[in-house]
Amino acid sequence: MPKKIVITKLGGPEVLEYVDYDLESKILDNDVRIKQTSIGLNYIDTYHRSGIYPLPTKLPVCPGLEASGEVIELGKNVSRFKIGDRVCYASVPIGAYCEIRDFSTSNLIKIPDSISNDTAASILLQGMTVEYLFERLYQIKKDEYILFHAAAGGVGLIACQWAKSIGCKMIGTVSTNEKGELAKANGCSFIINYKSENVVEKVKEITNNIGVPVVFDGVGKDTFNISLECLSLRGLMVSFGQSSGMVPQVDLHKTFNPKSLYYTRPTLMHYNSNREELENSSNTLFNKIINKEIKGNITKIFDLKEASKAHLKLQSRTTTGSIILKT
Numbered sequence: 001m002p003k004k005i006v007i008t009k010l011g012g013p014e015v016l017e018y019v020d021y022d023l024e025s026k027i028l029d030n031d032v033r034i035k036q037t038s039i040g041l042n043y044i045d046t047y048h049r050s051g052i053y054p055l056p057t058k059l060p061v062c063p064g065l066e067a068s069g070e071v072i073e074l075g076k077n078v079s080r081f082k083i084g085d086r087v088c089y090a091s092v093p094i095g096a097y098c099e100i101r102d103f104s105t106s107n108l109i110k111i112p113d114s115i116s117n118d119t120a121a122s123i124l125l126q127g128m129t130v131e132y133l134f135e136r137l138y139q140i141k142k143d144e145y146i147l148f149h150a151a152a153g154g155v156g157l158i159a160c161q162w163a164k165s166i167g168c169k170m171i172g173t174v175s176t177n178e179k180g181e182l183a184k185a186n187g188c189s190f191i192i193n194y195k196s197e198n199v200v201e202k203v204k205e206i207t208n209n210i211g212v213p214v215v216f217d218g219v220g221k222d223t224f225n226i227s228l229e230c231l232s233l234r235g236l237m238v239s240f241g242q243s244s245g246m247v248p249q250v251d252l253h254k255t256f257n258p259k260s261l262y263y264t265r266p267t268l269m270h271y272n273s274n275r276e277e278l279e280n281s282s283n284t285l286f287n288k289i290i291n292k293e294i295k296g297n298i299t300k301i302f303d304l305k306e307a308s309k310a311h312l313k314l315q316s317r318t319t320t321g322s323i324i325l326k327t
């Protein structure tokens, strides 16, 4: 019998259970059956588990949005894929933390020959996130300063490399000097340790008192006000996550009027909302990997059954780069 992880009730990492399950006897016409080898761990999985983000179905539910593996069976309408294809996905519906899964071909991608299953599962969601943040939501430019929080995290280390490939001067925040060294080695131009340094003062110093035109903030509650203070006139606040907790409600006028700021709260699924966007986004990422502008940064591998341990580690703030679960 195959095994999967389920969220039994909302709460801490301990609510994740490793259980047996039955496969559907018949695959839907537009689905393929995937024998999964690697599953990407993402911060959003902890929001689903704790209830910060609502779950689409009743409990118990299998979490996870990203995995890779091999096609082992085809629905009767499937022509784009064949048995044996190596494939990956980074999209809803949730349910990636399992050994075998049926998945619609509409959000499925073939993995290029030179990219391993582990790399694909570790980088697709975080890498396509950087693609839409840096190429479509706001197009970062050569020699421009940008501020990016948690620069040594999964999304962060990809952002460091992406910014470097464009010649953009990324200012990255981190909580330890070791994380700072790693972000720098991945291409981040300036590092600020937000535990020991004043971020606003440092950003002013680096940018000649002008501030940055854009802040990419995935930390949320703890950095929201700092981010706004670091922006230049008419700057853009991109609030794309909340690893430290939800941003409290704000007074719109007091918050954005003093510098005529812009604000957006984007989601990957809305930037890859159809097949064309998904293919363009994944191809841009894969080409950057193939051209060696971006490399995977898997820093921890857990067995699927250790998902609870993996969540605890990710939320302990001691990880860098990407984490995968292996079946």
Ligand SMILES: NC(=O)c1ccc[n+]([C@@H]2O[C@H](COP(=O)([O-])OP(=O)(O)OC[C@H]3O[C@@H](n4cnc5c(N)ncnc54)[C@H](OP(=O)(O)O)[C@@H]3O)[C@@H](O)[C@H]2O)c1
Binding pocket: 041, 042, 043, 044, 125, 126, 129, 150, 151, 152, 153, 154, 155, 156, 173, 174, 175, 176, 179, 218, 219, 222, 240, 241, 242, 243, 244, 245, 266, 267, 268, 269, 314, 315, 316, 317, 318, 319, 320, 321
């Ligand atoms: N909107 C989207 O489309 C989208 C897509 C993907 C990811 N995201 C978001 O991007 C962010 C990064 O995701 P990720 O998977 O790559 O995670 P990650 O950056 O590897 O891990 C989160 C990092 O946040 C920092 N952090 C600051 N305060 C924290 C706290 N109180 N507790 C825990 N961590 C804290 C830590 O770095 P330091 O120790 O250096 O502070 C930690 O390593 C998350 O907020 C995620 O939800 C958004």
